[in-house]
Amino acid sequence: MIQLQDFRAARRLIAPHMRVTPVFAIGTPDFGAAVAHAANTPDLFLKLENLQVSGSFKARGAMNAALNLDETTRSKGLVTASGGNHGMGVINAARVLNVPVKIFLPTNTPKPKVAKLRKSGVDVTLSGSVWDEANHAAITHARDTGMAYIHPFADPNVIAGQGTIALEMLEQQADLDTLVVAVGGGGLISGVATAARLVRPGIRIIGVEPTGAPTLFESLKHKEVVTLPAVNTAATSLAPRQSSALNVDLIGQNVDRIVLVSDDEMRNAAGWMWRELGLSVELSAAAGIAAVMQDRLGEGDMGKTGIIVCGTGTDGQ
Template identity: 85%
Template sequence: MLQLQDFRAARRLISPHMRLTPVFAIGQPDFGAALRNGTQTPDLFLKLENLQVSGSFKARGAMNAALNLDATVRENGLVTASGGNHGMGVINAARVLKVPVKIFLPTNTPKPKISKLRKSGVDVALHGAVWDDANHAAMAHARETGMAYIHPFADPNVIAGQGTIALELLEQQADLDTLVVAVGGGGLISGVASAAKMLRPGIRIIGVEPVGAPTLFESLKNNEVVTLPSVNTAATSLAPRQSSALNVDMIGKNVDRIVLVSDDEMRTAAGWMWRELGLSVELSAAAGLAAVMQGRLGDAAPGKTGIIVCGTGTDGQ
């Protein structure tokens, strides 16, 4: 299990290559008709990881994992499977290290992300219908070529890198009562929840998944890693069919609640952020705000609430 010193070490290692993203205090906004009746809007603080290098928080974990590789291992290059954001993070790490890189994407990756990755000039391959299929191909490629495989969520170094967000956020806004985090495979919330609970044991951590991809919701309910028979959400970066034992264990120990939101609710939240705040975010990055707008935090008075806005994009508009 990761310790606080692991997150601090990750922060020292990656900070020369990352941005200290701002926290945007928006008070108790008026959501108008989009707000669920009877819901009390808490004081909201948005951690803008959509402004991070490569466009999302994923750059943190990818960089920490890459920098922790032995130099002789990483000289053959880096390979991964991604819904888009992790791929951009691994590309960024490969550029810093000046090594080759190959990214496997599932065919359900939003077209703008595929285009963005291909325009970066690296080797991009489409494989399989969902992330899990692309991941099998990436791991096979790593075995065949000797390239270093970087998992997007089931890797302690990736988790430590993502957890550096909590170190920053609780320096920028030390009195948060609740922290809301979108959940895909679980790497972000595993790191953020673990680090946040070490720094502020009383903080509540709420995870948010799509209704059409409740991977961690079902795994925690069954107390084991559950493989979904299928996924059905436009928020494809939150849609692996399976997480991992590492992530399920960390989330089970540190996360207070996993809640579900629909694609339409995420679109409503993303649209509000564009109209009212001028933030263009991917659908997945609106999941946390959608949970707040729909009163899903499970507490009538959640207090000062932080939301990690995890990635930029236009598919939420």
């Protein structure tokens, strides 16, 4: 299992290439006409990973994984499959290391993300209708070319990199009672929950998934890795059909619950974040606010609640 020393080592390793993103204290928000359900709204503290290099938290895990490769391996280049954000993180790592990079995207990737990746000038291929199919193509390409494959969530070095967010956040706001984390494949919440529990064992961790892609919700319910028959959400960065045993195990040990929000609820939250806070985010980054708006965090006082705003975008505009 990943230890506190692994998260601290990742933080030291990636620090020269990452931003220490701010925590935005917004107090107890007034959602007003945006929602009629929020009766138990906690004090909120937003970790603005939408301001991270490459536009999302994914840069952390990708950089840690790439820097942990030996020089011979990484000199052949990096390859991955992505819903967009992990691809940008791997591109950033490849640029730092000055090595080639290849990105596979599923055809359900939002067009602005595809355009952004292609505009970066790297080799981008659309393959398969969902991330899992693009990932198969990426693994095959790595095997055929010798390029180093960097998994977006089922990699201890990626998880350790994402967990550096928790170390930062609990230094910036040491009295948090609850952390709310968007869930796709599970790399972010695996790292954040494990690191946070090692630093503060009593902290509450709540994951948020789309109703159209409840991959980890179903896996935790069945206590095994579940493959969804299909996914149906516009939040494509939160939409693999399958996670991994590593992520399911870490999440099962360290996460209190996973709750679900709809695409419309995420859009509503993203719109509120733009109008009221001036934050331009993608749907996945609004999942935590959506869960608060809909009173999905559970019963009882959540106390001071931190939400990771995981990626930039224009879904609220």
